[in-house]
Each structure stands twice: as structure tokens, then as C-alpha cells.
Amino acid sequence: xxxxxxxxxxxxxxxxxxxxxxxxxxxxxxxxxxxxxxxxxxxxxxxxxxxxxxxxxxxxxxxxxxxxxxxxxxxxxxxxxxxxxxxxxxxxxxxxxxxxxxxxxxxxxxxxxxxxxxxxxxxxxxxxxxxxxxxxxxxxxxxxxxxxxxxxxxxxxxxxxxxxxxxxxxxxxxxxxxxxxxxxxxxxxxxxxxxxxxxxxxxxxxxxxxxxxxxxxxxxxxxxxxxxxxxxxxxxxxxxxxxxxxxxxxxxxxxxxxxxxxxxxxxxxxxxxxxxxxxxxxxxxxxxxxxxxxxxxxxxxxxxxxxxxxxxxxxxxxxxxxxxxxxxxxxxxxxxxxxxxxxxxxxxxxxxxxxxxxxxxxxxxxxxxxxxxxxxxxxxxxxxxxxxxxxxxxxxxxxxxxxxxxxxxxxxxxxxxxxxxxxxxxxxxxxxxxxxxxxxxxxxxxxxxxxxxxxxxxxxxxxxxxxxxxxxxxxxxxxxxxxxxxxxxxxxxxxxxxxxxxxxxxxxxxxxxxxxxxxxxxxxxxxxxxxxxxxxxxxxxxxxxxxxxxxxxxxxxxxxxxxxxxxxxxxxxxxxxxxxxxxxxxxxxxxxxxxxxxxxxxxxxxxxxxxxxxxxxxxxxxxxxxxxxxxxxxxxxxxxxxxxxxxxxxxxxxxxxxxxxxxxxxxxxxxxxxxxxxxxxxxxxxxxxxxxxxx
Numbered sequence: 001x002x003x004x005x006x007x008x009x010x011x012x013x014x015x016x017x018x019x020x021x022x023x024x025x026x027x028x029x030x031x032x033x034x035x036x037x038x039x040x041x042x043x044x045x046x047x048x049x050x051x052x053x054x055x056x057x058x059x060x061x062x063x064x065x066x067x068x069x070x071x072x073x074x075x076x077x078x079x080x081x082x083x084x085x086x087x088x089x090x091x092x093x094x095x096x097x098x099x100x101x102x103x104x105x106x107x108x109x110x111x112x113x114x115x116x117x118x119x120x121x122x123x124x125x126x127x128x129x130x131x132x133x134x135x136x137x138x139x140x141x142x143x144x145x146x147x148x149x150x151x152x153x154x155x156x157x158x159x160x161x162x163x164x165x166x167x168x169x170x171x172x173x174x175x176x177x178x179x180x181x182x183x184x185x186x187x188x189x190x191x192x193x194x195x196x197x198x199x200x201x202x203x204x205x206x207x208x209x210x211x212x213x214x215x216x217x218x219x220x221x222x223x224x225x226x227x228x229x230x231x232x233x234x235x236x237x238x239x240x241x242x243x244x245x246x247x248x249x250x251x252x253x254x255x256x257x258x259x260x261x262x263x264x265x266x267x268x269x270x271x272x273x274x275x276x277x278x279x280x281x282x283x284x285x286x287x288x289x290x291x292x293x294x295x296x297x298x299x300x301x302x303x304x305x306x307x308x309x310x311x312x313x314x315x316x317x318x319x320x321x322x323x324x325x326x327x328x329x330x331x332x333x334x335x336x337x338x339x340x341x342x343x344x345x346x347x348x349x350x351x352x353x354x355x356x357x358x359x360x361x362x363x364x365x366x367x368x369x370x371x372x373x374x375x376x377x378x379x380x381x382x383x384x385x386x387x388x389x390x391x392x393x394x395x396x397x398x399x400x401x402x403x404x405x406x407x408x409x410x411x412x413x414x415x416x417x418x419x420x421x422x423x424x425x426x427x428x429x430x431x432x433x434x435x436x437x438x439x440x441x442x443x444x445x446x447x448x449x450x451x452x453x454x455x456x457x458x459x460x461x462x463x464x465x466x467x468x469x470x471x472x473x474x475x476x477x478x479x480x481x482x483x484x485x486x487x488x489x490x491x492x493x494x495x496x497x498x499x500x501x502x503x504x505x506x507x508x509x510x511x512x513x514x515x516x517x518x519x520x521x522x523x524x525x526x527x528x529x530x531x532x533x534x535x536x537x538x539x540x541x542x543x544x545x546x547x548x549x550x551x552x553x554x555x556x557x558x559x560x561x562x563x564x565x566x567x568x569x570x571x572x573x574x575x576x577x578x579x580x581x582x583x584x585x586x587x588x589x590x591x592x593x594x595x596x597x598x599x600x601x602x603x604x605x606x607x608x609x610x611x612x613x614x615x616x617x618x619x620x621x622x623x624x625x626x627x628x629x630x631x632x633x634x635x636x637x638x639x640x641x642x643x644x645x646x647x648x649x650x651x652x653x654x655x656x657x658x659x660x661x662x663x664x665x666x667x668x669x670x671x672x673x674x675x676x677x678x679x680x681x682x683x684x685x686x687x688x689x690x691x692x693x694x695x
Contacts, residue, residue, distance in 0.1 A: 004077065004428075005096050006108040010115030015435035017119065019479075023412070024120035026483040027490025031116050032124040032197055032406075034365060035081030036091050036109070040133035040140040042079050044092035044100055050075035052427060058445055060469075061460040065445030069427040073448075078431065080365060080424040081126075082199060083133040083166070085140050087183045090191075113192055122194035124229070125187055129180045130203040135160050135167035143169070151176050155239065163238030164200050171208050172246050180208060181215045188216055188228055198249075201232030201261065205246040209259055231260030231359050231404070234351075252325070252351035260359040260404060261351065265344045266319030267362055269312035270394050272377060275367040275421075280376035280455070286312045287362070287394035288377035292519040292548035295379045307332070309518055314342055315349055317509045320401035320523055320543075322355030324500055327507075334514035352403070354500050360398045361406035368421050370394055371414045371440060375462055384467065384474050386549070388414065389579075389597035392481040393547050396599035399485040400495055400523070400543050402503055409433060412482030414440040414470050419459050420447030437476055442469045480575035487569045488601050493534050494525040494541045502532075510557040519548030522556060522592070527606070535606075542602040546594045551582075553593040560590035564602040609671040612637040614664035619654075619682045627653035628684045630660060637670030659683040 002008045011017055020031075043049045050072035058064040069076075077093055090109040092100040099108050116123050134141040135152050143151035152160045153170035161168040171177050187193050196212075198204065209230065216228045234251040236242065247253060251261045268274055272285025281297040284290035284305075290312065291305040298305060310332035318339050321327045327350065328338045339350015352358040363370040374387055382390075391414060398405045408415070410433040417423045418441065420430050426448050432441045443463045446456050462468060470478075489495050497503050506526045511517065523543040527534050535541075542564055546552050564585040571581060583600050584593040594600055615633040617640065622628050632640045634649035641663045642652060654660050661681045666672050 002096060004094065006090075006094050006112035007096050009112040010118075015437075019413075019435045019437075020116075020119055020121070022479075022483060023486065026486035028407075028486055029120065029490075030122040030124055030195065032195075033126060035084070035126045035128055035199075036094065037081075037084060037125075037127075038086035038089040039079065039081040039091050039093070040083040040085035041074070042077060042081070042091065042093045043075060046077065046093065046097050046100075049077035049093070052076065052429060054429060059464065060443030061446060061464040063446045063449070063456070065429060066426075066448045069429050070448055070450070073425045073427060076427055078425070078427045082128050082424070084128050084131070085133060086142065087129070087179065088186055110191055117192075123192075124195035124197055125193050126197045126199060127184065127187075128199040129169060129171055129183075130198075130200040131162075131164040131166040131168050133166060141167075147175070151179075153239065153245075161239045163240075164203055168203065168239075171204050177208050177211060180204075181211050184212050185215050185219070188219060194227070195229040195231075198230070198232030200235065202235045202248045202250040203238060203240055204249045206249050206253055206257070207246070209249045209254070210257060213257060213259065229260070229356070229404075231262070234261030252348065254357050255353035258354060258356050260357055262364075262406070263319055263323050263358045263360050263403065265315045265323060265349045266360050266397060266401075268344075269315035269319070270362050270397055271373055272312070280368075280373075280458075284377050286316055286519070286521075286547050287390055287397070288374060289379065289382075289390075289547075289549075292550075293379060293382070295377065306518055310514075310516055311343075313516060313521055314512070315344065316397050316521060317512060317523070318342060318349055319358070319360055319403070320397060320521075321507050321509075322402040322500065322503050323350055323352045323358035323360070324355065324503065325350040325353060326500065327504060329509050330513040332512075332514055332516060355402045355498065355503060356404060358403040359406050360401050360403045361408075362394045362398055363408040363411055364406070365408065365423075368419065369408060369415050369417055370411050371416050371442070372419050375416075375419065375442075375468055380462070380465070380468075384470055385477075386597055388470070388474055388478045388481070390547070391478055392485065393545060393597055393599055395482060395485055396545050397521075399489050400545075400599070400601065402495065402497055402507065405489065407482075410440075412479050413437060413475050414442075414478050416440045416442035418442060418444045418447050418463060419455070420452060421455075422451040423447075437479065438472050440470050440475055481577060484569055484575055484577070485599065488567060491569060492538075492541060492567070492601065492603075494527055494538065495543075497525075497534065502534075510559065511554060517552060517554060519546055520552050520554065520594075521545045521547075524556075524559070533606075537603075537606055539604040539606045541604070542592075543600075544592060544594050544602070545599050546596060549596050551593060551595045553591060555589055555591045558590070561587060562590060562604055563587045564604055567601040567603055570600065607669070609666075609669055610637060611673055612666060612670045613673060613676055614638045614640075614678060616677070616680055617662045619660075619684070621685050627655060628658075630654055630662065630682075632662070635664075637667050638664050639667055640664050654684060657684055657686045 052068040052072050054068050055064045090105055095105045095108040113123050135144050153168040155161055171180050221227050236250045270285050270287040272288050272290050273283025291309040314331045325339045328336050331337045340348040342349040417430050420426050423431050508524045511522050525541040527538055579595050582595050615635050618631040620629040630652045632649050664678045
């Protein structure tokens, strides 16, 4: 009864809430909801929603399932929801029957937010201010009923632009921007949501986004309940492309705003190729076997594949370092390059000024799921256990990087949409996410004809192959590995340094460069003891990802003599992968052995220190005596120096009118708290008792 409703998020003990709780316990901290404002294309009366009659005997590669789904696609209860009707109202179809109008609908939405907060999540809403479902005299046209012809962006011929898919909104107009700003503030203030993702953000101006940011900044955590993060799709296309009408909120143009843009550089380097490739199998990537496990489809030579892989590894390294414009390391070009000097399809790869301006991901609701991409790109005979490992390898590039880490719902469960590349209107049948972990929804028929028919011939034998459908045990293994990735991220603060300055100072990629090993990425994060000690338990962290089908043994540049051990998360006896336990580190030579298709984190333990505060020495002017005195206290863990000479506790003579400096320093195993005074300078009088203030 509550499936598909706001209220389902506030239940206890359901499969969905249980899985969400496991993710939250491991470190997942935010839920991004697809559009949940009032949507123009979903029937709100739940009883009136059509239900497809799926044939129960249809084969995994049959077109019958999609035919049934498409017959009712515009009358059922499913749609991604990128069809805005009313921007300031919750969608009614997700409210339970009898609670779909007025305050009851609002209450249900707020109950959902409260339920997610209770599990441990911040809540992000997907906002679609770049278009409306209709304009002009359309039945679902709203803005043109307010001021006809004002709110939509027009071409030079006076027609409404539709590059977004629908009726483009001209948020460069003052009142359209005000609608965008006021609406966003309302959702944060009145519904207590914690962040916003902006659909096709590049169709808005930087000024629009800054206006939203500044308005949200007037809210306070104490009064309004959240610290709000903004991010979106910084794509550059359409009538606004290349800043034709305003300075767009696109990748590379959001410097200093701390507004995130999705990072397609890392995504494509992990996948290989791009989302619109004609042949989905032709271009492999780091996470799909490029060069190290070729699928035989590519027409490129082995040398070219190796060169491509090394460049992809550079893009991933850059992404893991925040995809920063200014971050520099030695690349496959054989020279030290900054992010803006590394190429991505003719554009600078690095586009962020701070790490939170890049959102790293390898799958989302758009395009194929990560598991389905592996079906296309990995060799068809890849064993299921290796497919699971490669799923983890791909997620590792995101989870262990310095930028915000974005995962598609169900990616930990090997989620499939039966190879559907655009499931926005494909019904629950192709979009099912089985929280019980019994099925990943692979092989439930050929995906819907409108967006997939040209690939049906290639899809059919893949969907019909039972070896490509994971068993519940495979799904559980993938889930466990993903939870450990989340734990690694959440328990190692060195993986989220949070600033360009710290990343530049501390993050390096040893063994990169022109001769880098195919399939291996190693990231080193230093944490020197001192005022900026991020993790008192560690001196440094080593992240290693081996995407190849073979174990790799390699001496790591500059780390001979350093002791590393696998992170406790990987060997604590909970969800542990026995393969990862075969990882070895030889400290004498600084040599790492990492098993095939694996992601590991190793830590260098910091020397455990005891905090101690030095006591100040005392200074005595003694009238009538030849010398004055300095008295050094006895403090465990502290040694004192008088004018640079180490002394023990006791009283020491000082000549009249002399100036003396006493310093304290911590002995091995001890440390002074930050800001502790450690030096005292006094000048003695000639005959009378007096002293100067310390400096």
C-alpha cells in the first residue's frame, strides 16, 4: 500500500529502509531524490494509474515486456519527473491515497524528509528550473498565464527555445530568477531539505546560481536546520552555449562558488568512450578492461589502447585529486601538467577551483547503469565474480577521491535496467530496484523500443545469456564490498581534505608518468605531524586500485622504509574480502603487491603521543648575591634548554643584568597542545628584583 510513496521512507524494518540504513551506517550521508515537485506527466489519483500487463512467460530477450510497458507508459505511475508543473508544490502521486490534497500532501512530504533524517541522511531535491512541461495555451502551461511571453526563452524568430527537451525558461529574466530563488529557499526553509541538484545547470547563468547561493546563505543551521550544498549538470549546449546569452553555470566557470558540477572526465575514463557511442562495446576504459582485458571489439592497436589507458588513468588521478585546474603531477605525456593542461576531448580536463566544485560519479539515473555498461564492455566470458570486482573497482575511483562522491541508487547491488539507456518513461518494470537483494533486474526483456531498438540485435544474445545474470550471493558480495568502500571514506579524513591548498600540499600519485603500469593507480596522502595534522592516527595513507586481471607487484616511488598495513576496515572480520587480505607491503623496499581487480587502502600509523603541557620556569632576582637564579621545573615528557643548552630540573645561576631564554620541547612520545607557550625570555636587573614581560 505504501510502496512508491513519501510515507515509505518513514517506515521501519522494510527491505528498502534496511538497505538505506546499512549504507548510512557505513558512511553514506545524503539522499538525492529525483524530481518531487508537482509533475505534469503523472496521474495523481493512484487508483487511476494504469498498470502494464506483463506476460509472465516472456523470455529475457523478448520484446513483449517493453510492449506492455509502452502501452501504458503515459498513464502509469512512473516517470523520472523532469516535467515541471508547479515549482512550489510537492508531487501528489507520491502521497498516499486520501492524503494527496492540501496540507495532507505537505505533511506526507515532510514526513519523508523526517524519516530520511532519522536514518542519518541529508536530503537533496532535484530542481528543474530550466524548462516547463508546456507553454502558451497548453493545458499544463502556468507561467504564460502569469505574464504571457515573459518567462520562456525565445529564439530570434520569436519561438520558445526547446534545447532542454521542453519549453526553456529564461532565468536570465529578473522575475524568472526570482521564482527560482524564492522557490529554492522555500523548500529549504519550510521542508527542511539540505541541498539541491540543478538539472541542466548550464542553461542557467552563474549569476542565477550565485543568487540562489546567497539567498540560502541567509538561512541558518540553528533556525532552519541545514548546511546547504548546491550542484548540477554543468553541460554546455543549446542556444545558450559558449556564453551566447550570459555567462553560464558550466564546468570551469563556477570558480570560488563551491557549487559542484558533475565530472564526466573521470566517468568516461572509467567507462571508456562516451554515453552516446554508436557501438557500446568498442571503447573500453579503466574499469572495463581497456588494454588489460580486451574484449576484441576495438579496432585500435595494442599500442594505441595502452596509450589511451594511460591517459584515462591520468584523468582518473586528476578526478581523485578534486579535478582541480591547478593540481599538477607527472602524466603519461612524460611531463608535469596541471589540470587545465590535460586534455579531455579538446577541452581542459581540470575545471574546479576547489574540490567541491567537481562531483565525481560513474553512473546516475541517466544512461546505462554501471552494471549494464560492464555487460557491454567487459569480455562476454568474464566470470560473474570478476564482474562484481570490476563494479567495486569503478566505484573505488569515486569513493576514495577528494571530491564529493555520487552513487546511483542500487549501484552497490549491481542494479540493471536490462540495458535500457534512457529509462525516464520505462515504468517500474525496467526501473525496479530490488532492495531484498534477490535480483538485480537484468534480463527482464529487451528495453523500450523508442530509445533502444537500434541496439536490440546486439542486446538480445546478452540478455538471453544466463551467465550474465548475478545470483543473490553475487549481489550480496557486491553490497558488502561497496559498504567497505563507504567505511574507508568515512573513517579516513585524509580522503576528504576539503581544500585545494591541502590537496596540493599533501596528495601525490607515485609511479605515474610516461611508463606508468597499465591498470594501476596509486595515490599517496601525507599527514605530517604538526598544526595541520588531519588524522592523528596516521602519518600517511596509500590508496591503490588494480583494474587489471592479474596481481601487480611494484616498488612505489619514495616509500622505501615506510611501514604500511591494510586499513582495519579491510581486515576487521566484517564483510572482509579474502582476496584483499593477500595484499602485501614490503617496507624495506617499499614494494606493494595488490591482487587483481582490487581496491585497497593502507595506512602508515602515526607515533602515538601523550599530550603534555610544559610549566613555565621561574626567575629570581636575588639582592646582594653575585648571581640571580633560573629555576627549571620537572615535567614528565618535557626537556628544557637554557640559551640552547639542555638542562635538567633544578636551579641555575645567571649573571646580573643578563638576558636569558628558556625553551621547552616535547620528548619522543609526547606532544604539546596547539598554541602552547614553549619559550620564555627574561632580563634580570642589576641589583633590584625586576623582570620584563615575555616576548
